[in-house]
Amino acid sequence: MTICIKYFASLRDRIGRAEDRLDTPGELTVAAVWAALWPETPLPPNTLAAVNMEYASLEQIVCDGDEVAFFPPVTGG
Amino acid sequence: MKVELRDSAFDPLAELGFYRTDSSVPQGQYGATAIFIGTMRDYNEDQSVSRMTLEHYPGMTERHLRRIVETAGQEWPLLDALVIHRIGELQPNDPIVLVAVWSAHRAAAFAACRFIIEELKAKAPFWKREATVAGPRWVAHNTPG
Numbered sequence: 001m002t003i004c005i006k007y008f009a010s011l012r013d014r015i016g017r018a019e020d021r022l023d024t025p026g027e028l029t030v031a032a033v034w035a036a037l038w039p040e041t042p043l044p045p046n047t048l049a050a051v052n053m054e055y056a057s058l059e060q061i062v063c064d065g066d067e068v069a070f071f072p073p074v075t076g077g
Numbered sequence: 078m079k080v081e082l083r084d085s086a087f088d089p090l091a092e093l094g095f096y097r098t099d100s101s102v103p104q105g106q107y108g109a110t111a112i113f114i115g116t117m118r119d120y121n122e123d124q125s126v127s128r129m130t131l132e133h134y135p136g137m138t139e140r141h142l143r144r145i146v147e148t149a150g151q152e153w154p155l156l157d158a159l160v161i162h163r164i165g166e167l168q169p170n171d172p173i174v175l176v177a178v179w180s181a182h183r184a185a186a187f188a189a190c191r192f193i194i195e196e197l198k199a200k201a202p203f204w205k206r207e208a209t210v211a212g213p214r215w216v217a218h219n220t221p222g
Binding site for chain 1: 115131132133134136137138140162173174194197198199200201202203204205206215216217218219
């Protein structure tokens with residue numbers, strides 16, 4: 001299955017790109033998506049995750065075609 | 078009800094005038110209008126700030142703003158609501174966000190306006206990047222109130 005990953009703001013600057021694609025044979029959690037892409041880099045503290053534009057826990061299961069996003073705390077308004 | 082992202086400067090008071098007369102705000106029905114306008118300061122955390130960039134997550138931001146306003150409409154008897162939020166490059170004194178709420182009475186208008194801006198600050202995926210004399214920096218978190 002294929003998952004699209006997006007990074008925003010300071011997290012994107014830190015890792016140096018805005019998007020990734022992950023091809024994986026089986027089901028993954030959000031945390032496992034990060035670990036598959038960044039095996040050497042722990043998810044920075046306070047990082048938020050979304051699946052298909054809804055906030056998600058790191059334990060949420062990701063399905064084929066999902067869009068997973070990682071970003072720092074939001075600072076709008 | 079309207080939620081909009083703007084990529085250039087806007088005048089919140091002019092927007093209120095347009096919206097109140099041209100839109101769904103039911104004339105003769107509202108007794109209370111509560112508004113919040115957030116404006117860019119020229120300092121933050123003891124440092125002067127000359128410019129700011131507002132990044133967002135296209136799609137998720139609009140979805141969450143709409144949901145926040147809909148939730149307010151379920152919680153309080155609102156007649157209408159308007160949210161305009163900037164994205165892109167801002168200068169000090171530029172308005173960042175307008176929240177306006179129309180209701181028959183002030184209690185609902187004040188409470189819903191406060192709810193919308195607090196929820197927006199907590200959940201809508203926007204990020205501020207400031208230009209300072211020491212270089213650019215991302216704002217790490219919002220102030221508590």
